Amino acid sequence: MALSRGQFVAYALASGVALDIGDVVVPPPPASAYAAPAxxxxxxxxxxxxxxxxxxxxxxAGADSYRVYRDDQLIADQPGTLLEDNGLAATTTYRYEVTAVVGGLESARSAPVVVVTQQPDPASPPSAPTNLKASSITSSSVKLSWTKSTSVAKVTGYRILRGPSGARSRTWSRSRRPTAAPPTPRASSSPTAPTSSRSAPSTSPGTSDRPPPSSSRPAPRATRAPPRRCRAAA
Structure with missing residues (x-):
């Protein structure tokens, strides 16, 4: 197949061959011009x-764009260095690689990165923990342990409710540490200290606890008149 003059020159230059055309010597381009970018x-x-x-x-440096491969399939060709790949399957492993494109030349692929997508969002709440136990009980602390939830969704934490015994759990809440109840007074066992169920009368300022005086006076005692002495006649 015969080549035209222009085709021959282009082929020679691409092959790194120096051409002598008349008085003009056309050197081949440097090898770096055809080197793939990093x-x-x-x-x-x-x-x-x-x-x-x-x-x-x-x-x-100098990259015109980047090509992103997922499992050896080209999924994006963009100028930026950030990509969000959507529409993937849950709990699936994917392998990604990226190349740089400079002047139409594509670099080798980068070191791969493997990513596993998260579990699907739960359609129902997680199962309740089981086997709740209390140990190391003291007057001010208690140690709790339980079996973790068996939900397929990722459990991010547990909530602990505290309330009085017998109360509904909806009324439970986090409360302050209860204060100690005052001691109950004990009845005296001494026989010389009798107890009375009656309470002492209360007195107010300016009043006396003595009973009020009676409005009636006692009747005076009757006095006997002294006997008269009679003198006998002579």
């Missing part, structure tokens, strides 16, 4: 939800 040095991935993965990588 791939991104660092690629990180994080599962945000059960269907979304976030990727972040370091920039490459």
């Amino acid at each position: 791939p991104p040095a660092l690629l990180a991935g994080q599962a945000l939800t059960s269907s979304t993965v976030r990727l972040l990588w370091t920039a490459v």
Whole structure:
């Protein structure tokens, strides 16, 4: 197949051959002009939800764009260094790689990163913990232990309710430490200290606890008149 003059020159230059055309010598371009760029040095991935993965990588100097591969399939060609991959399956492992594109040349792929998506959001609340036990009970503390929930969803924590015995759990709440009840007075067992069920009368200022004087006076005692002495006649 015969090549035209222009095709021959382009082929020779691409092959690194120097051409002598008349008085003009056309040198081949430097090898660095055709060298592929370096791939991104660092690629990180994080599962945000059960269907979304976030990727972040370091920039490459002079890069025009970046190509993102998921399980060897090209999923994005963009200028930025951040990508959120959506529409994924829950609890599934994915492998990602990124390349840099400079002047139409694509770099080798970066070191891969493996990301596992999260579990699906629970459609129902998690199961209740079981085998609740109390130990190391003192006057001011108690140690609790229980068997963790068997829910398929990720359990992020446990809530502990405290309330009086026999009360409904809806009325329970976190309260302050109860104060000690005052001591109950004991009845005296001494025979010389009799007890009375009657309470002492209360007195107010300006009053006396003596009974009020009677309005009637006692009748005076009757006095006997002295006997008269009679003198006998002579």
